[in-house]
Amino acid sequence: MFGCTSKPAPPSAARQSSPPATAIDPATTGSISGTVTFAGESPKAAPIDMSYDPDCKGKAFSESLVVNKGALANVFVYVKNGLGDLTFSAPQSPAVINQSGCQYRPHVLGVMAGQPVEFKNDDSTTHNVHVMPKVNTEWNRSEMPGAQPFQTTFDNPEIMMPVHCNQHPWMNMYVNVVKSPFFAVTDAAGNFQIKGLPPGKYTLAFVHEKLGEQDRDVVLQAKEIKKLDLSFQP
Numbered sequence: 001m002f003g004c005t006s007k008p009a010p011p012s013a014a015r016q017s018s019p020p021a022t023a024i025d026p027a028t029t030g031s032i033s034g035t036v037t038f039a040g041e042s043p044k045a046a047p048i049d050m051s052y053d054p055d056c057k058g059k060a061f062s063e064s065l066v067v068n069k070g071a072l073a074n075v076f077v078y079v080k081n082g083l084g085d086l087t088f089s090a091p092q093s094p095a096v097i098n099q100s101g102c103q104y105r106p107h108v109l110g111v112m113a114g115q116p117v118e119f120k121n122d123d124s125t126t127h128n129v130h131v132m133p134k135v136n137t138e139w140n141r142s143e144m145p146g147a148q149p150f151q152t153t154f155d156n157p158e159i160m161m162p163v164h165c166n167q168h169p170w171m172n173m174y175v176n177v178v179k180s181p182f183f184a185v186t187d188a189a190g191n192f193q194i195k196g197l198p199p200g201k202y203t204l205a206f207v208h209e210k211l212g213e214q215d216r217d218v219v220l221q222a223k224e225i226k227k228l229d230l231s232f233q234p
Helices: 013-017
Strands: 030-038 076-081 095-100 103-105 108-112 117-121 127-131 139-143 150-152 158-165 172-178 183-185 191-197 200-208 212-220 225-227 230-232
Touching: 030 212, 076 108, 076 158, 076 172, 076 191, 095 108, 108 183, 117 139, 139 150, 158 200, 183 191, 191 200, 200 230, 212 230
Parallel strands: 030 225, 030 230, 095 117, 108 172
Antiparallel strands: 030 191, 076 183, 076 200, 095 103, 117 150, 127 139, 127 158, 158 172, 200 212
């Protein structure tokens, strides 16, 4: 029942010798925000049958395509190009992934390379966290109900890295690992905001697990508040 219990890889020692963060003048920074929409009839969320595990209570729906009145949630937005040789320090506070209602919360997460990622289990059943990357280290670990949360880090940039539960096959989410703090995930209203960005010419990537990626070039002036909306096709 518990599957494999290989522990997450320890943090890389190479991160300790990373270059110091580049100083950015906050008086010059701007922001990019907007709304991501779905160009088509809003699909109905498919219900998930969790009946085989009596500890998985309540109703659950697939989050692979969440559209609310045309607004598209769970799109990962990040600065793909344009930062040059700028370097950034990873936050010391962990990004938290909770297992609640036999689903991962959140469904899409962004973190910086080297930032702690904490996995919690608020359910009364055992889960098995199985990270399935392409460039980071694959691992899986059982997490009992009531167990202390555990932490790991991901050292290499990777977009839409799948995380599954071997105990409950409907449970899945995606972790996005990037080098800078300039990223966001669209909320239920399709909105995103990236703040504190120095002036420059950038490429923003909009990535969805089922609808793919769209890139947009944008020029941000000093102190500018830029609006950038985008639509995905069915």
